[in-house]
Amino acid sequence: MKNQTFAVLSGAMIGASGLYAEGLGYQDTPIIPGTPYHVHDGERPQPRIIETAGVVVVKPPSDAKVLFDGSTLDAWTSRKGEPTWEIKGGAMVAKGTDLVTKDEFGAVQLHFEWKIPAGRKVNGQGGGNSGCFLMGKYEIQVLQSNGNKTYPDGQAASLYGQQPPIVNATSPQGEWNSYDITFEPPVYEDGKLKAPAMVTVVHNGVVVQHREAFSGPSGHKKLSEYPAEHPETGPIRLQFHGDPVEYRNFWVRPLGQRDQKN
Numbered sequence: 001m002k003n004q005t006f007a008v009l010s011g012a013m014i015g016a017s018g019l020y021a022e023g024l025g026y027q028d029t030p031i032i033p034g035t036p037y038h039v040h041d042g043e044r045p046q047p048r049i050i051e052t053a054g055v056v057v058v059k060p061p062s063d064a065k066v067l068f069d070g071s072t073l074d075a076w077t078s079r080k081g082e083p084t085w086e087i088k089g090g091a092m093v094a095k096g097t098d099l100v101t102k103d104e105f106g107a108v109q110l111h112f113e114w115k116i117p118a119g120r121k122v123n124g125q126g127g128g129n130s131g132c133f134l135m136g137k138y139e140i141q142v143l144q145s146n147g148n149k150t151y152p153d154g155q156a157a158s159l160y161g162q163q164p165p166i167v168n169a170t171s172p173q174g175e176w177n178s179y180d181i182t183f184e185p186p187v188y189e190d191g192k193l194k195a196p197a198m199v200t201v202v203h204n205g206v207v208v209q210h211r212e213a214f215s216g217p218s219g220h221k222k223l224s225e226y227p228a229e230h231p232e233t234g235p236i237r238l239q240f241h242g243d244p245v246e247y248r249n250f251w252v253r254p255l256g257q258r259d260q261k262n
């Protein structure tokens with residue numbers, strides 16, 4: 001079954017094991033090294049679903065750079081110039097194209113809250129999809145994954161196309177989620193990769209990625225690999241995937257060093 005190629009037929013994939021809703025998975029993609037699973041493998045085990053107490057709201061500490069406090073998109077830009085997203089009810093709502101920070105960051109602590117509007121039809125990767133790209137390259141998936149199944153390496157809090165979360169901690173649709181993320185960029189030495197990018201993700205107060213390595217910048221239906229050269233910093237980019245995903249209370253702290261003189 002693992003090597004079966006599934007045909008895509010008008011929004012559904014038909015294989016020997018039955019009818020798959022679009023976005024449930026692929027079997028014609030490369031095998032992820034070190035695993036028996038394809039990229040976006042629909043037969044990879046679904047992360048265990050847990051119930052959380054819901055969103056964890058963390059107010060920005062004094063040394064945070066506040067990227068969105070409900071009032072302005074001044075910290076953001078887009079490839080079209082001005083941001084295309086809208087502010088509604090204290091949230092910024094995905095629209096038009098990706099939203100990109102004006103500032104660039106390396107190693108960071110990041111907090112934000114996100115929500116898929118209630119009543120919106122979601123199906124697999126459709127209807128409730130966005131994502132947070134660290135350094136503009138490494139995606140932590142944002143997806144309505146409560147009551148909506150997809151391939152595990154594409155569900156909420158996955159390292160998209162690489163690693164599913166340890167558990168599925170997603171809030172019911174229409175309710176807020178929180179991500180608390182620490183991220184370290186890859187380390188290059190003498191023009192060679194010395195250490196991969198590392199990330200820890202806490203979803204609604206629950207550790208769902210624990211010091212996980214990215215195998216390279218995120219991609220779709222292909223294996224990722226590190227480029228020959230890599231910048232030391234990059235912007236945070238929020239994906240517009242066609243859905244009005246909402247974000248609020250968005251702040252970042254560059255990770256400092258101890259034993260520094262004030």
Ligand code: MG
Binds near residue numbers: 129239241
């Ligand atoms: Mg996405």
